[in-house]
Amino acid sequence: MSERGRPRTFDRTAALRRAMDVFWAKGYEGASISDLAAAMGIYSPSLYAAYGSKEALFLEATDLYSRVEGADIWLALEEAPTARLAIERFLRRTAKAYSQTDRPQGCLITLGALHEDSSRGAICTDLRRRRAENLTALRKRLERGVAEGELPAGFDCRAAATFFATVQHGMSIQARDGASRAALLATVAGAMAAWKTMAGTVEA
Amino acid sequence: MSERGRPRTFDRTAALRRAMDVFWAKGYEGASISDLAAAMGIYSPSLYAAYGSKEALFLEATDLYSRVEGADIWLALEEAPTARLAIERFLRRTAKAYSQTDRPQGCLITLGALHEDSSRGAICTDLRRRRAENLTALRKRLERGVAEGELPAGFDCRAAATFFATVQHGMSIQARDGASRAALLATVAGAMAAWKTMAGTVEA
DNA sequence: ATATTTATGTATCAATCGCTACATAAATGG
DNA sequence: CCATTTATGTAGCGATTGATACATAAATAT
Numbered sequence: 001m002s003e004r005g006r007p008r009t010f011d012r013t014a015a016l017r018r019a020m021d022v023f024w025a026k027g028y029e030g031a032s033i034s035d036l037a038a039a040m041g042i043y044s045p046s047l048y049a050a051y052g053s054k055e056a057l058f059l060e061a062t063d064l065y066s067r068v069e070g071a072d073i074w075l076a077l078e079e080a081p082t083a084r085l086a087i088e089r090f091l092r093r094t095a096k097a098y099s100q101t102d103r104p105q106g107c108l109i110t111l112g113a114l115h116e117d118s119s120r121g122a123i124c125t126d127l128r129r130r131r132a133e134n135l136t137a138l139r140k141r142l143e144r145g146v147a148e149g150e151l152p153a154g155f156d157c158r159a160a161a162t163f164f165a166t167v168q169h170g171m172s173i174q175a176r177d178g179a180s181r182a183a184l185l186a187t188v189a190g191a192m193a194a195w196k197t198m199a200g201t202v203e204a
Numbered sequence: 205m206s207e208r209g210r211p212r213t214f215d216r217t218a219a220l221r222r223a224m225d226v227f228w229a230k231g232y233e234g235a236s237i238s239d240l241a242a243a244m245g246i247y248s249p250s251l252y253a254a255y256g257s258k259e260a261l262f263l264e265a266t267d268l269y270s271r272v273e274g275a276d277i278w279l280a281l282e283e284a285p286t287a288r289l290a291i292e293r294f295l296r297r298t299a300k301a302y303s304q305t306d307r308p309q310g311c312l313i314t315l316g317a318l319h320e321d322s323s324r325g326a327i328c329t330d331l332r333r334r335r336a337e338n339l340t341a342l343r344k345r346l347e348r349g350v351a352e353g354e355l356p357a358g359f360d361c362r363a364a365a366t367f368f369a370t371v372q373h374g375m376s377i378q379a380r381d382g383a384s385r386a387a388l389l390a391t392v393a394g395a396m397a398a399w400k401t402m403a404g405t406v407e408a
Numbered sequence: 409a410t411a412t413t414t415a416t417g418t419a420t421c422a423a424t425c426g427c428t429a430c431a432t433a434a435a436t437g438g
Numbered sequence: 439c440c441a442t443t444t445a446t447g448t449a450g451c452g453a454t455t456g457a458t459a460c461a462t463a464a465a466t467a468t
Contacts, residue, residue, distance in 0.1 A: 049415065053456085166378045167394075194394050
């Protein structure tokens with residue numbers, strides 16, 4: 001596109017990834033421009049020139065997060081042959097991702113900005129929209145299970161999707177509290193125990 | 205005790221309740237001294253004279269929260285005749301409390317300070333301790349269910365307590381996202397659906 | 409070569425942060 | 439009455455917040 005002017009001396013995407021890590025660990029409010037610029041290895045004017053504002057940087061960072069960190073988890077929904085396996089793999093991959101010890105624990109989308117009054121409204125709204133999309137993805141997968149005959153016609157896909165999404169949100173806080181992978185998997189087991197009752201397939 | 209000196213012109217407990225509401229709505233970081241003092245109807249020097257610091261005020265506020273807002277929910281554990289009813293009532297009261305429209309949504313203990321690096325460490329540590337106590341309370345009630353023969357000897361009380369605590373944490377975020385009481389109760393239904401499988405009492 | 413364009417790095421900006429010094433007000437003790 | 443003690447309210451502390459002005463550097467366009 002535009003190759004005029006002095007070229008940027010840092011990798012825009014690599015710096016964005018560093019910013020994502022800071023937001024992930026500290027949240028939107030807790031991450032200062034000083035924190036961000038230092039982690040990105042640049043000065044604040046370069047940050048503003050490249051990303052616009054703290055808000056815009058956060059929105060880009062969460063988008064990167066969704067595409068890089070979250071993709072694997074949500075791909076499970078599409079790839080699994082049955083709704084039951086889709087939910088189980090979705091939760092198990094969540095447990096694995098949330099307990100990575102070399103990354104901030106829990107989910108940026110879930111924990112990034114929960115207090116609307118103080119954070120800018122746009123930040124909360126964007127995260128809420130992403131959470132709503134995730135809820136929809138779960139519901140769609142369950143509805144596919146109904147359409148394919150795996151689940152009974154009366155299955156309440158909306159309620160079940162709400163339940164599993166809520167479990168995943170809780171796992172973010174559990175992970176922040178230092179829960180081990182085994183503890184997170186115990187939660188997954190609990191959630192999947194609900195499946196049998198909800199689906200009416202009391203097979204075990 | 206000491207009745208010397210000019211008497212305080214505001215109700216210390218009433219002002220603390222106002223501070224609790226501000227922390228509840230905005231979180232620890234998001235609540236500024238200006239916000240707090242304004243809501244409490246006092247000036248900041250009076251705030252510091254009466255409570256010591258922002259941290260000390262928060263700790264007092266969360267203690268009040270536990271005793272006033274949380275008591276009803278956790279009393280269910282002791283009062284219910286069976287472990288199953290204890291968990292169900294605990295979750296149903298949570299759903300009711302978290303969806304009160306005239307109060308901040310979700311739980312102060314859960315949402316008040318999730319990002320350790322930015323908030324003072326003591327705040328996060330205190331909230332974590334309270335969450336850990338809650339987890340223990342759940343486990344103890346389940347263990348009582350085992351002792352009383354309601355639950356099988358091999359029942360994993362720790363794992364089940366972790367699961368139900370995680371569901372409750374998730375409900376805080378669900379409530380923050382504007383979930384209706386019905387939606388929260390759908391999550392409760394999901395969690396209780398797990399009970400039957402976990403307890404091995406496939407009665408329905 | 410010169411003009412133009414964009415990036416970098418220093419040095420801030422006004423606003424707000426948590427917190428407090430200080431003078432005054434209002435109570436009790438002697 | 440006067441000293442002591444505690445609370446109130448104004449004013450402002452140093453530090454940090456998100457964001458910029460400005461001079462310089464390094465590239466392309468003509």
